[in-house]
Amino acid sequence: MDTDAFRLEKTLTYQLHQLSKLIDRQVDYSDIERIELNAGEGRTIAVLGYYGTASVIQLARLANLDKSQASRAIGALVKKGIIEKRSDSRDARAFELFLTEAGQQVYSDIVDLIVQRNELALKSLTLREKQQLFALFGKIHQNLSG
Template identity: 40%
Template sequence: MSAELPPLQDFLTYRLHQLNKLTDRHSSEAYATELGLGAGEARCLAAIGQFAPLSVNDLAARANLDKAQASRAAQMLVARDLVQKAPCDTDARGVVLTPTRSGKLLYKRVMRLISQRNADIFGCLSADEQRQLETFFDRLIAHARRQSVES
């Protein structure tokens, strides 16, 4: 190992991934036990409820999933009558996704669960620390997006 590099566990990206894995596991369990949804389905329902109408590509971006995962989750939500699929006005091959009446009700429960999970995860930080962290994340996300566009 190189003397000038810190140990793996000291890298921010490693720690973010670790936090993500830990929180995803608990969130997935909560989605399943409290709502009867898989994590991908819950993320997609949250995105559709918030940003509808969405194409599958837009859904993938909003739910932070790849297109195949978003497509499978959307299809499961359609099969459960939580999401309606309609032809896209601007793309004959595309579809748009919107929540059904029962989907809107479950969306509200998903959002309450997300809110509770955020309170659980970030509850160890003061309100001021949480605002600072939000600012840091906003800056990091904007920076990563700029880098993504440039490359």
């Protein structure tokens, strides 16, 4: 690699991190700050709210967490009364995870936050540009997962 031609600000990972930090500075998190969620817990709630139920392994995959991160998030959210574990009717050794009524409200707050963040970040793009952006993200995702 030609380190003389290297430009940090032209790398995808640097740009994504910078955009994430800029969005974080612009968005009002007060609705969910009262719950004191970390990123893994927030993604856990988002996944369970969106999909309705999941096993620990499914949750870890969908929330992009390793199994130990998922287990910690689940434990913390059960203690907070946000999620509930129920025995899996198909496998007595396993359990399924669901949002509680309180968890449904937190999920609603998180969805509002996600929508706000996306609208803020994408407001100057046309519909076609948004479609192109997400198509490109899809291609990058394929590169990295296949």
